[in-house]
Amino acid sequence: MQIINGKSGWIEIICGPMFSGKSEELIKRLRRAQIAKRRVQIFKHGSDARYDATSIVSHSQMSLPGVAISDINELMELVDDRTELVAIDEGQFFSDDILAVTNKLANQGKRIIVAGLDMDYLGNPFGPMPKLMCSAEYVSKQLAICMSCGDPANFTQRLTQATEQVVVGADETYEARCRLHFEPAFESSLQQAKKKTKNKANG
Ligand code: ADP
Numbered sequence: 687m688q689i690i691n692g693k694s695g696w697i698e699i700i701c702g703p704m705f706s707g708k709s710e711e712l713i714k715r716l717r718r719a720q721i722a723k724r725r726v727q728i729f730k731h732g733s734d735a736r737y738d739a740t741s742i743v744s745h746s747q748m749s750l751p752g753v754a755i756s757d758i759n760e761l762m763e764l765v766d767d768r769t770e771l772v773a774i775d776e777g778q779f780f781s782d783d784i785l786a787v788t789n790k791l792a793n794q795g796k797r798i799i800v801a802g803l804d805m806d807y808l809g810n811p812f813g814p815m816p817k818l819m820c821s822a823e824y825v826s827k828q829l830a831i832c833m834s835c836g837d838p839a840n841f842t843q844r845l846t847q848a849t850e851q852v853v854v855g856a857d858e859t860y861e862a863r864c865r866l867h868f869e870p871a872f873e874s875s876l877q878q879a880k881k882k883t884k885n886k887a888n889g
Contacts, residue, residue: 695792699777699819701804702828703842705862709744709775711828712801716750716773719797724770728752729761731779733854742775745857758784761791770796777802778812779852785817806851807844807860808870830862841868 698715700708719726730742732754743749752773755761758780765772772791777784777800788798804819804827806812819825832839839862846859853859863869 693795695795695797696823697788697792697818697821698797698799698824698826699815699822700799700801700826700828701815701819703803703805703830703839703862704860705745706828706830706839707744708801708803708828709742710746710748711826712773712775712799713742713744713748713750715799716771719771724797725766725768726771726773727765727769728773728775729755729764730775731777732756733776733779733852742773757781758787761787765791765796772796772798774798774800775802777818778804778806778815780814782814782817784814785821788818789821803842805841807842807853809841809868812851832864832867833861834863834867837864837866839864839868841865843868 700711702708716726716728728742728750730740730752733756740754741749741751752775753764755764761772761774774780774784774788779802784800788800792798800818800822802815802818803812804815829838829840831837833843841863843861843863844853844859845861846853
């Protein structure tokens with residue numbers, strides 16, 4: 687990725703379905719910034735405490751410590767003037783206020799990276815992510831591997847009957863699917879998941 691030189695700040699978005707490596711990519715960019723001795727602050731949404739209440743943790747167990755917040759407006763008080771890079775994980779869970787906050791910080795000359803799901807379990811745009819992608823200088827779309835066929839996967843398949851937009855979970859609740867195998871209607875997916883478990887049990 688080409689990095690802008692000079693005094694201008696900018697916004698980078700890392701998006702895609704679950705298991706697509708968003709957290710790994712975020713951690714990689716942050717580690718490189720730390721090696722370059724940039725002043726970094728890391729935030730994540732408080733509702734995602736799957737592995738650790740504050741750290742950013744990938745499904746492959748890479749991790750970096752951060753601060754959990756639930757209201758994006760808290761960020762303006764927590765970000766130090768001298769901070770050069772602000773990272774936000776699970777961007778989809780924040781309100782649309784994240785647009786004003788990230789743009790304000792970028793306008794101050796900071797590098798902002800937001801990672802998050804671009805679509806929910808129905809394949810609909812998730813929270814503020816689409817708007818953030820419009821105002822960002824750089825957008826990286828990650829793909830996972832479809833658990834049905836092994837093709838590149840753009841969708842997050844929910845394997846339970848819950849119908850709320852936000853249900854925090856990992857392997858037991860969600861899997862990555864390609865366009866062909868993504869089924870927003872949960873019932874047939876549920877049956878497939880049950881069949882898979884039964885087949886596994888029968889060897
Ligand atoms: P995300 O933040 O997008 O949910 P992570 O960075 O946490 O993704 O995890 C990516 C890692 O998840 C991969 O490197 C791999 O080890 C693991 N993984 C598990 N299931 C899949 C899948 N279906 N496709 C790709 N990676 C997967």
